[in-house]
Amino acid sequence: MRRFSLVPGGGHPDAPPAPPSGRQPPSRQLPPGQASLEELGRLLRDVTFVVVDLETTGTRSADSEITEIGAVKVRGGQVLAEMATLVRPAAPIPPFISVLTGITDAMVATAPRIDAVLPTFLEFAHGSVLVAHNAPFDLGFLREACVRCGHPVPAWEHLDTLRIAKQVLSRDESPDYKLGSLARLFPADTEPCHRALADARATVAVLHGLFERLGNLGVTTLEDLQGFSRKVSPAQRRKRHLADGLPTGPGVYIFRDSAGRALYVGTSRSVRARVRSYFTASEPRTRMTGMVAAADRVDAIACAHALEAQVREVRLIAEHKPPYNRRSRHPERAVYLKITDEPYPRLSRVRAARDEGTYLGPFTSSAAADLAAAAIHEAIPLRQCTTRLSPRRPTAACALADLGRCGAPCDGRESPQEYARHVAAARAAITTDPRVVVDVARARIAGLAAEQRYEDAAVARDRLLAFLHGAQRLQRLSALNTVAEMTAAAPTPEGGWDIAVIRHGRLAGATSTPAHTDPWPWVTAVRASAETVRPGPGPTPCASAEETELIHRWLTAAGVRLVSLDGQWASPVAAAARDISLLHRPQDPAGAPE
Template sequence: MRPDPAPDRPRPPRQGRLDDLGRPLADVTFVVFDLETTGTSPGRDEITEIGAVRVRGGRILAEMATLVRPGVGIPPMVSVLTGITDVMVATAPPVTQVLPTFLEFARGAVLVAHNAPFDLGFLRAAVELCGYPVPVWEYLDTLRIARRVVTRDESPDCRLTSLASLFRSPVEPRHRALADARATVDVLHGLFERLGNAGVTTLEDLHDYSSRVSPAQRRKRHLADGLPTGPGVYIFRDADERALYVGTSRSVRSRVRTYFTASEPRTRMAAMVALAERVDAIGCAHALEAEVRELRLIAEYKPPYNRRSRFPERSVYLKLTDEPFPRLSRVRAARDDATYLGPFGSVRAADAAAEALLAAVPLRQCSGRLSPRVRRSACTLADLGRCGAPCDGREDVASYGRHVAAARAAITGDPGRVIAASTRRIDRLAAERRYEEAAVQRDRMIAFVRAAARAQRLSALTGVAELVAAAPTAEAGWDLAVVRHGRLVSAASVPPGVDPRPWVDAAVASAETVRPRPGPAPCASVEETERIARWLGGPGVRLVRLEGEWSWPAAGAIRAAAGFGAAPGRSVRAYDGDGWFPSA
């Protein structure tokens, strides 16, 4: 055994290893994977297919792909989207047999997925189902990286199909696991190419890339000083007092501070902070009031760094016109008492819903007004049975009125006629293996049902002259809201241990007076009314006062939309002056 060197003898200098600088991306093994599932909820839905590609240094080392037999049936809409049916997975191995193979395939590698939290959520649920301890995976999310690297000028969005086209992937994503995983590999390598030009060469660099804080952000941390600590709205302003960005939070000061730290991942916020010279704040009674004020301020100021809610006037409606032979007309504003469907966020969505309705109800599709006394030749739609041809006199006002009544009933009540007609076409197209056309029909049906549900939910709330509701707070107090015709007109927060009735009286007495106008949104923006409706459906919210009736059809579109992923309405409670009791 050799003796230790003398303690006073200097040690020779040691050259640092390249490994100390981080793991070069070219040396890291990645497993790029994709899952197909029966739905979007890891706790309820299950995996139907796994596809994975193991890569290192730009080379594909191995691939794996397998169907998985879920413990639940595959919804028809999912089968139309992916092409995976119950018959295809009937003989496939269950996830308990497939998962160990995948975990071994991914051993020692960094996982990669597009929108990784979604796939990892199902992976964790599968691991728990098999009784294994849930590992802590190191992973990359190509969606998150792309949002920092890809500009809006290059691609309208960061969906996998858009990015695969941008980076010229020879593989087209088509909602099958291995194909989508292969396309993600090409996207990952395209992103690496760009990141290399930005000095990102190691895995550690890549993890830190989305957490960078610019010097401009750090220097302006003092802008958060003195802001309220409770709920409210904050407005970033530039040197010319112009509103740059409007936001809301349950704790304004804490939220604004995140804009000057790595907690704010959005790239455009760094540019906004560089321009900001002041932050104004408006304290609010509770979170609902803050959300409503945010919507109103965004609509008023139209801040350049807000992406949503800036132009509520650009919504699109489908109007059932008021004339002897009504038709569907696409309009930008709803200013009368006609029957409206919507609003829609785009013309494309409105046209899709219109197609679903017109395929079920033979309303005329020609433009212009028709008179019972003026005749003209019918178009091809009459020969196809898609129009009753009132233009050439085949249908009079009364006969055509039956179609109008059916369309109005589908919009304001039961959409069953539209759903039945669409389902027949989807089943026929699927039986003929024309899956893409079936998917189009499905999307049109869903667009109509969700728009009808939205309109019915709005009309139910905007028809209430006055509604007072209370939500319990974590401190055992109450958040009060006074709503008139879908508009928040007063808000208050009742401290714990205090009788809420005087507070209710004060909130009503100080509430804003509103004069309802015609149309589906008579006193507020559609988004404001929808925010209020969601708050009213929250846990523990109770009705205190109700002037009028607040209800929607039992067999209406709201119930049908729940089957397509829309949140069903929740029950609330009522206050009788002496205590709280469940509503019927």
């Protein structure tokens, strides 16, 4: 067993000194009855909003400037502070803007420049949610001002009262969604008049009026409001209680009907927030509307980290085959190409891979497998007939022998020993070095392109890519499936570690450590409690191909560290991935790489 250090002393390089190893991993659960902010969401009455309005010299932030900033800070319906200032632009104010806003060059002659005003506004708005009527306009000017003044552009959370009004109000209530019309609908003490502070005050009244309407629709948190859509039916919204009590961290959720049948399986880094979104936000997938209507309850499984959640999702979909899931439902339908075990082996398309034979794939469809087989047959003269041949009983050769596409072992022109060279070449191309197939295919693509037969060249390219993707998948799966056990860890943004134990390509154990603690007790515990996985024959004996590929993708992500390895994890030097990257370079009309 080889063992690798996460970092000297455990934890992240910048972590504080680790506690003594051997200590039992502490509990990560909150005290009974105490809910996290993530679990509750941010209630609208507790959020600080800064309602802002700008007056400018034009409509495009790229070639116009700010002439006035007005902002009102509110929380819980109360005004906390106000800010208003004129801003002197570098260029004169256009006459039609002066007529619209009443702001003239004389008024801004002694006003500060934007580089003096902007830091004050950024401090005023820090830690708040920005609100504006037609927010893209105002935020666009603010971001442009930050760039021009050399300030980092804040990642502002924001609300757009124009967008919210369009979702909440009907045309019967307001003829349009202009600020003046809405200020009359939700009686504002200040009438908007194209001056920044007055318009900001009017927008505050509109915001509070919209909040009152949204409260009647069950939207009480900022998260609900950000995902709110009028397209969600009242019946759908009434089911949002199904998310109550679900985990707030990573995990898998299962929608079930009244009979307990699984309708849909999904995964999320925050299960409760994701499930709530099905009942409060507009779902772009139309089929999910029927799923939500049929749902009677939602079950969830809390997971240590995202990888465990993804793996559990794949397993549950394969087990329950929920009608509203489209992918991963039928792993048993995966297609392989197998080199048969007989005196004159050939390529055979099979569904199951449960012996020690040589396989290519799995492929997602029979069509993809046929394309890959055509690429191999183009380069290697394996027989394509399906008759079982015997050296003692010759049979008549087919037309492929006359075309030079087959050595005709059927009529004795090739002995089993001579034919075995072709089989060995095919096995090598599949498992280690695909160069023989690649060279023949690329030469054919170039020849067809020279003859301006671009459609035929594209077919040849598709055959080659199908073969290479199948070989790459096989090589990745085989590399992981032969490892008896490996433990790996990925750093978390909080300063902890997501730890996974993989045995023969299957996720056998998972855990996540708290921030800035010695990870070794956790590694020891998860390895001791991990699932026992025994090796078997075939390219995917212990897990589905999709599960093993999820694990491979996680292992090769940036920052993941190999903690321990029992066995050898390696890929061929001349692996298929090399040629795939070459084929995906910029291409000429024939599809051949430049």
